Amino acid sequence: MDNYRNPQVVSRSEWLSARRQLLLHEKALTHQRDELSRARRALPWVRIEQPYSFEGPHGHLSLADLFAGRSQLLVYHFMFDEGWSEGCSGCSFLADHFDGANLHLAHHDVSLVAVSRAPFARFQAFRQRMGWKFPWVSSHASPFNREFGVSVSDDGSSQYNYEPYSGSETELPGLSVFYRDADGTIFHTYSSYARGLDILVGAYNFLDLMPKGRNEEGTMDWVRHHDRYEGADADKSHCCHE
Incomplete structure (x- = not known):
């Protein structure tokens, strides 16, 4: 009990x-x-040799462009596939924390960018609805999501979180970290998935202090897009949940 x-x-x-x-x-x-x-x-680093391509608000971007002049890059692999009209509620829960963090990270040599597989135009209405300001780009024309373990096959041939994957989802969440040297060389330094993403969820740290804890039957089963909680229109101050 x-x-x-x-x-x-x-x-x-x-x-x-x-x-x-x-x-x-x-x-x-x-x-x-x-x-x-x-x-x-x-951890040892891996040199990035592949010229990954992304699409942002002003067109084509390289992986180097995502650093925005800084030496460190954290990519959040946001679940938003081609045919979707809104993002995964769990990814949105995490993303509700990004803008506040970015106010500080941008002044400490870190760029935080969300990347999704859907075409860039596909998630703009949802982005506007959520009111987010953090950089969010598309990897639609690139193998980036697949090579960093978040676009997977449901036929049993893929891995997720460094283990064989047998689930039904073909887009999954994760984070990947990169470093850009002074000469422009880019390295992959770290990636994490599943419960490893808890470190990004400030709301969970608050809940872990409370008598009821996270109070969930399954991971994030209570989470909603922040405009879908009861009373969300009346109280915008509680939009840190998602």
Whole structure:
């Protein structure tokens, strides 16, 4: 049974004792997370040889163009396929966090860009509906999505999250990180998928502090596009959910 349904009620001094014990675990996890981040940064790099092509608001873009003059690039592989009229609700949940982050990342040598397989024109109405400002481009004419593991086959021949994939979705979420050297050479440094994307979801960090936690039966089963929550029109301040 979840703790919030049957809480142990104690005195303030007993609570402080339990809280101090939990703090030891929290500090240990923080140190483990720091070690994991160091190990992530220590991964070997792969030189990008393929001239990937993208489409943005002003036409053709190269992978180098996505850096926008910075040395680091984080690509979010946003699920939006050719025939869709709106983006995946889970990807949209993550994307609701991007504009706030980009206010700071752009001043710290990082470009954050969403990339989708659908043609550029296909997702413009949805982008406007969501009110997003972050860069979002199409990889429609490029093998980029396939080669970075997010456009897959449902016939059992593909991998997703570094394991054989047996699901039915052919577009999947992920993130990929790139570095651009001073001489223009581009390297792939990291990619992550599935629960590895939790690190981008600030709302989950808030929920993890709450008595009910994430309170979901399946990952993101409660999530809606932020204009489809009950009362969304009346209260725009809660559009950090998606």
